[in-house]
Amino acid sequence: MARLVRHEEMGPYEIPEGTELPVWICGCGLSKNKPFCDGTHQKCRDEMQGETYNYGGTNAAGPSGAPRVVLPK
Numbered sequence: 001m002a003r004l005v006r007h008e009e010m011g012p013y014e015i016p017e018g019t020e021l022p023v024w025i026c027g028c029g030l031s032k033n034k035p036f037c038d039g040t041h042q043k044c045r046d047e048m049q050g051e052t053y054n055y056g057g058t059n060a061a062g063p064s065g066a067p068r069v070v071l072p073k
Helices: 040-044
Strands: 013-015 023-025 052-054 069-071
């Protein structure tokens, strides 16, 4: 069964306490290194508020490399 998962964050979450270095957790859902941020959120910097975007087969492994598509409301 296919699911559309909405990620509204456009950047990572910092987990600073209890670690030697800050740990960044993916908030955009596009990282190929989940749950950790790999910087892929930079692809969504120009997204418009209220629009829904499909990153071409994005799944638990990350974006497939296909172009971004704005889905109709």
